[in-house]
Amino acid sequence: MILANGAFDGEGLVADCHVLPATSVGASNGDEIRGYIDSASKSKSPATATIVFKGTRLGVQPAPVVASFSARGPNPQTPEILKPDMIAPGLNILAAWPDKVGPSGISSDNRKTEFNILSGTSMACPHVSGLAALLKAAHPDWSPAAVKSALITTAYTVDNRGGTMIDESNGNTSTVLDFGSGHVHPTKAMDPGLVYDITTMDYIDFLCNSNYTINNIKVLTRKTADCGGAKRAGHAGNLNYPSLSAVFQQYGRHNMSTHLIRQVTNVGDPNSVYKVTINPPSDTVVTVEPQELVFRRVGQKLNFLVRVQAMAVKLSPGGSKMKSGSIVWSDGKHDVTSPLIVTMQQPL
Secondary structure, eight states, X not given: OEEEOOTTTTTOOOOOOOSSSOXXXXXHHHHHHHHHHHHHHHTTOOOOOOOOOOXXXXXXXXXXXXXXXXXXXXXXXXXXXXXXXXXXXXXXXXXXXXXXXXXXXXXXXXXXXXXXXXXXXXXXXXXXXXXXXXXXXXXXXXXXXXXXXXXXXXXXXXXXXXXXXXXXXXXXXXXXXXXXTOBOOHHHHTSOSEEOOOOHHHHHXXXXXXXXXXXXXXXXXXXXXXXXXXXXXOSGGGSOOSSEEEEEEOTTOSEEEEEEEEEEEEOSOSSEEEEEEEEOOTTEEEEEXXXXXXXXXXXXXXXXXXXXXXXXXXXXXXXXXXXXXXXXXXXXXXXXXXXXXXXXXXXX
């Protein structure tokens, strides 16, 4: 059997364990093969095919790529929080397999194997979980938010050809809505320099500013919540998240601005000075105050403010447009990178 992708899956190939001789091909190759079968049937000469096993392929380019099945943004519930956060290995992952289950998972499959190949979020998740466990072992005092921050701010977006990662589904250059901050980089995450930490009260303020009621929040906290600090937090986009997202509802306005407040904790060198580099989204003005963060000790926390100004764009009712950039804090040793996205929305 030749299993050809449809247009949605594009050229992404997943190694499935078939119960009959089979091979998978991308959408474009599938179209070519169907064309060959059609022409062969018209010429009355039978179409033939051969499956050739070429062994392990090394040095494949481009790599990594964003898998066609990988979940994409934006975040429909809370656009102030960029999703996805990051990506990790999840395509054609070789791992141990129970011998009481056939490799295809079908009840009639009586084959036994010690290893199998699977793909999906269920494969990427244990990679990130394992990295989180390693980071927690190396830094026992880090909170879950600090661990997540380290993974997000040290991720990379460049493939082995030196360009931005490709979207496997269509062959185009991928964006922050495909990979978030990028592909996890375990070694750099061990020493991120700065982390964006989040407390329980920060999350409660976020829920309050997201228009959840006290009773809604109590379901999560299991105790009476206090929204008194929510006004100080300002708005949902001020959750101390490692990525930054400014959302503008146009409502006929031409010039719009907002601010995002962040706090970073020094987990690098005691005496360090971080300077900011701003890569603004197109057609926006982005400023950061202060432009320099001077740390005297490990564990010290400093705040900074990001102001974003944007001009209205032409959108149909209910439409939206997203632009991306980044903010990088660097001390010459660490580059602490935060994606910055600006979303323009035209209400219905």
